[in-house]
Amino acid sequence: MIRTATEADVPTIHAMIHELAEYEKAAHEVESTPEQLRAALFGEHPAAFAHIAEDDTTGEPVGFALWFRTYSTWTGTHGIHLEDLYVRPSARGAGHGRALIGELARLCRENGYARLEWAVLDWNEPAIAFYHGLGAVPIDEWRIFRLSGEALQGFGGAA
Incomplete structure (x- = not known):
């Protein structure tokens, strides 16, 4: 469901984050708080x-x-x-990830949105295979760039 x-x-979402x-392999990068x-x-x-996504039997968030x-x-x-998609290991393979993406695709259709996009780490082969199975395609000609930390502070403060 x-x-x-x-x-x-x-609190549950924050724990799953x-x-x-x-x-x-980036637990040290999480700085966000529940607040x-x-x-x-x-x-x-x-x-x-x-x-x-809830377990069909227990109703627990998975x-x-x-x-x-x-x-x-x-x-x-x-x-x-889609910033984050996560299914707890014990619940993987039961269709929860597919259902979550399906709900977002439904929202896109319902609201006339043209795209549902996300990023995936290049080493995450199980996720990449899952996304290919949904019919999603990588956009290889585009690269993600990011300004953060000192670079952002330095540039953002420049006049």
Whole structure:
């Protein structure tokens, strides 16, 4: 079962963010707090949205998708950027990831959004195979660039 996250889900989502970071060998990079996540998802002006996958038997959360809207000047429409998709190891293979992405695809169709996009680490072969199985294709001619940390602070402060 897939449902829209509620404010009560914040501690669980935050815990799964840490689990995802551990899987991606980047646990040391997680700086967010539950309070920041709560504000981003449920504050006065939400910056992101989340869906929860629940175990069909127990109703326990076993995964989540955290996403935000994008806008394409080329299509003239919004889209969805999937920031995080995570299913706990004990629940993998039961269709939760497919159901989460399916819900976001449904939201795209329902709202006239042209794209559902996300990034995946180049070493994560199980995820890449899963995404190919959904019919997703890599956009190899584009590269992601990021300004952060000292580079962002230095450049952002330049006049």
